[in-house]
């Protein structure tokens with residue numbers, strides 16, 4: 103029920119009363135440039151508190167006021183559950199600065215008031231009062247679990263989900279999107295490909311009508327970082343260890359260097375953008391673990407570079423072919439110049455020709471930004487519906 107004060111406020115700023123109810127929002131009223139300004143407060147719960155969601159927490163601590171002024175929303179963290187840190191719920195809101203400073207020790211949430219050393223995923227999803235879930239637990243390339251179940255629990259309750267996890271998106275996007283539609287929630291996953299660099303929404307929205315017929319790209323930050331580091335003389339395992347330290351690698355970096363992570367991203371892009379119905383087993387996949395320092399040195403002598411390339415193409419009969427493999431690119435190739443954890447993708451479009459996007463492919467804050475971009479998108483949709 104709307105309080106009389108909320109109805110009065112909604113009337114003053116010209117919003118229909120249903121606005122608050124359909125978006126489960128909290129109203130605030132503040133002055134911004136001497137103009138009336140509505141700030142929506144979303145209650146957010148975090149699943150997983152590793153590199154990405156910890157970086158999101160730091161962004162919330164640092165940027166909430168800025169987001170309130172720029173976008174008209176704020177985020178209030180009401181719950182977190184993590185296998186390593188444990189869990190914590192406070193429906194009135196947790197202090198993001200305090201959370202971001204929790205030492206990275208097993209059961210670390212135990213040190214906070216009402217915190218526990220045990221994870222409590224289902225309780226946090228169902229009972230923290232969250233309007234939004236930021237899902238950033240580990241990517242399971244085999245069945246997408248348990249993250250897919252976490253997404254289902256949230257979406258069933260009409261709670262929108264933003265995720266950077268490739269498992270649920272590559273393996274269950276259709277059913278999760280349908281579930282979200284049926285409950286009026288949103289399921290957003292921009293960070294599942296190329297971290298915070300806009301790819302999925304850019305292709306679906308800004309390139310709508312350009313007729314994308316295929317794509318080719320460097321879609322894994324870790325393997326590109328490893329190949330670039332080997333060019334600088336580091337050996338393979340030291341380069342992988344450095345990528346882990348910098349927060350680029352998967353929990354099991356085999357997924358990065360054997361191409362499995364790129365395979366999931368190719369499936370996501372082919373299904374979302376080319377209308378394919380691929381599963382990972384439809385994508386031929388070879389990683390970079392067989393590339394030796396000698397191969398790298400020979401490529402350098404020949405003015406070429408090894409890159410792990412993921413691609414998909416719509417054939418004239420409508421079928422989609424997709425693959426992941428290391429390729430030797432001449433120095434002049436646009437993708438050859440993309441180094442370190444930077445990624446790049448070229449979309450082939452019938453109307454516009456090739457369109458290339460280059461940017462961060464991995465990284466804690468870079469990926470947390472993708473969650474923010476999903477939340478901005480959800481907020482824009484909700485406020486559009488409210489008008």
Ligand SMILES: NC(=O)C1=CN([C@@H]2O[C@H](COP(=O)(O)OP(=O)(O)OC[C@H]3O[C@@H](n4cnc5c(N)ncnc54)[C@H](OP(=O)(O)O)[C@@H]3O)[C@@H](O)[C@H]2O)C=CC1
Pocket residue numbers: 149150151152153154155183184185186187221223238239240241248266267268293294295297349350351352353463464465466469
């Ligand atoms: N880092 C990056 O650059 C990018 C990451 N991603 C994806 O985002 C997700 C998060 O990445 P990142 O933060 O780097 O990963 P981390 O490994 O740093 O963090 C994941 C956290 O989730 C916890 N976790 C694992 N399983 C569960 C579970 N069942 N319930 C609750 N918590 C769980 C882990 O605990 P424990 O350590 O004990 O297992 C860990 O604390 C991954 O799916 C990754 O593939 C996507 C794009 C870029």
Ligand SMILES: N[C@@H](CC=O)C(=O)O
Pocket residue numbers: 294296297321322323324325350351352358363463464465
């Ligand atoms: N491990 C991945 C993280 C982003 O998806 C990578 O290195 O690209």
